[in-house]
Amino acid sequence: MIAAGLMRALDRHTILFLVLVAAVGVTVPVLNLAVPPDSVFHVPTYVVALLGKYLCYALLALSVDLIWGFCGILSLGHGAFFAIGGYAMGMYLMRQVGPRGVYGDPVLPDFMVFLNWKELPWYWYGFDQFWFAMAIVVIAPGLLAFVFGWFAFRSRVTGVYFSIITQALTFALMLAFFRNDMGFGGNNGLTDFKDLLGFSLQSDQTRAGLLAASAISLGLGYLICRLVVTSRLGKVLVAVRDAESRTRFLGYRVERYKLFVFTLSACLAGVAGALYVPQVGIINPSEFTPAQSIEIVIWVAVGGRGLLVGAVLGAILVNFAKTWLTGTAPEIWLFALGGLFIAVTLFLPKGIMGLIHEKLPLLRRRARGVGSASVAAPSTAAE
Numbered sequence: 001m002i003a004a005g006l007m008r009a010l011d012r013h014t015i016l017f018l019v020l021v022a023a024v025g026v027t028v029p030v031l032n033l034a035v036p037p038d039s040v041f042h043v044p045t046y047v048v049a050l051l052g053k054y055l056c057y058a059l060l061a062l063s064v065d066l067i068w069g070f071c072g073i074l075s076l077g078h079g080a081f082f083a084i085g086g087y088a089m090g091m092y093l094m095r096q097v098g099p100r101g102v103y104g105d106p107v108l109p110d111f112m113v114f115l116n117w118k119e120l121p122w123y124w125y126g127f128d129q130f131w132f133a134m135a136i137v138v139i140a141p142g143l144l145a146f147v148f149g150w151f152a153f154r155s156r157v158t159g160v161y162f163s164i165i166t167q168a169l170t171f172a173l174m175l176a177f178f179r180n181d182m183g184f185g186g187n188n189g190l191t192d193f194k195d196l197l198g199f200s201l202q203s204d205q206t207r208a209g210l211l212a213a214s215a216i217s218l219g220l221g222y223l224i225c226r227l228v229v230t231s232r233l234g235k236v237l238v239a240v241r242d243a244e245s246r247t248r249f250l251g252y253r254v255e256r257y258k259l260f261v262f263t264l265s266a267c268l269a270g271v272a273g274a275l276y277v278p279q280v281g282i283i284n285p286s287e288f289t290p291a292q293s294i295e296i297v298i299w300v301a302v303g304g305r306g307l308l309v310g311a312v313l314g315a316i317l318v319n320f321a322k323t324w325l326t327g328t329a330p331e332i333w334l335f336a337l338g339g340l341f342i343a344v345t346l347f348l349p350k351g352i353m354g355l356i357h358e359k360l361p362l363l364r365r366r367a368r369g370v371g372s373a374s375v376a377a378p379s380t381a382a383e
Contacts, residue, residue: 009226025215029208055214056276059221061299061315063268069306072241077166081141083287085270090190090283092133111185121183137274138267145266153255167290174288189284298341304351
C-alpha cells in the first residue's frame with residue numbers, strides 16, 4: 001500500500017521538483033564554501049541565509065496550501081503554529097548559551113536574570129536536549145491544532161467564521177507572549193543565540209548546513225503533501241472542499257478528515273518555524289501578529305492554491321520582492337503587497353501556476369499544429 005502511494009505521488013512533476021530542491025540544497029552550499037570569494041560563481045553568506053529563510057517560508061506556504069487549496073479551510077492564524085515551532089527551537093538555543101551569556105548564569109537565560117527570576121520555569125525543563133526540543137517542535141503546534149480543530153470542526157464552524165476564530169487565536173497568543181511573566185522574553189523574544197549542536201551559528205559551514213536542512217525539510221514536506229492529496233484521503237478532502245454537506249450526507253465523518261489535515265498542516269508549519277529561527281537569529285511575538293498569517297495566504301494565492309508547487313513559488317517570489325522593495329523603498333511595500341493581492345484576485349484567480357497550467361496545453365497544441373504544417377508542406381510541393 002505504501003509503495004503504491006509513493007508511485008502515485010512520485011509523478012514526473014514531483015520528481016522534477018524534488019530534484020530542483022535537492023540541487024539548491026547541494027549547489028548553493030558548495031558554491032559558498034568551496035568556491036573562492038573572488039570568483040564569479042561564489043555565493044555570498046548573506047545569500048545563503050536569505051535562501052534558507054525563503055525555503056522555510058516555502059514550507060510554511062505548503063502547509064497552508066494543504067488545508068486551503070485541497071480542503072477549503074482558510075486559516076488566518078497559521079503564523080501561530082510557525083511561531084510556536086520557532087519558540088521551541090529558540091528555547092533550546094537559549095539553553096545552549098549557558099555561562100556565555102551577558103550575566104554568566106549557567107542555567108537561566110539572560111532575560112530571566114534581568115527580570116530577577118530565581119529559578120527556571122518548569123516548562124523550560126528538557127530544552128537542554130536537542131531531541132526533546134525537536135519533539136516539541138512537532139508536538140506543540142500539532143496538539144494546539146488538534147484541540148482547536150476538535151472544538152471548531154465538531155461545532156461545524158466553517159468559512160469566514162473559522163478564519164476569524166483562527167485570527168483570534170493567533171492574536172490571543174501574541175498578547176500572551178508579549179507578557180514578561182510568561183517566561184518567553186516578552187517583547188524582545190529570544191535572541192543572542194550562540195551555537196546549534198556545538199556548531200557556531202555565525203560560521204559559514206553552519207549556515208550552509210541549515211540551508212541544506214531547510215531544503216531537505218521542504219522536499220520531505222512536499223512529498224508528504226503529495227502522498228496525502230494523491231491518496232483516497234485526498235479525494236475526500238477535495239470533496240469536502242467542493243461540497244461538504246453532500247460529502248457528509250454520503251456518510252463520511254467530515255470533521256475527522258478536516259481535523260487530521262489541519263493537525264498535519266500545523267506540524268509542518270512548526271518545523272518551518274524551527275528551521276527559520278537559527279537562520280534569522282531571533283524569535284519574538286511579532287510572528288504571532290495576524291498580519292503575518294494573512295501574508296502567508298497571499299503567498300499561496302499569488303503562486304496558485306491547490307497546486308502545492310504554486311505555494312512554494314508564491315512564497316519565494318513574494319518574499320524576494322519584499323526583500324528588494326524594503327531595501328529600496330520600504331515605505332511602499334505594504335501598498336505593493338495589497339495591490340498584488342487585489343491584482344491576483346481580479347486577474348489571476350488561480351495564481352501564477354494556475355495560469356501556466358491553463359496556457360501550457362494551448363501552447364503544446366499550437367506547437368503540434370506548426371509541426372504538422374511544416375511536415376505537410378514539403379509533401380504538397382512534391383506533388
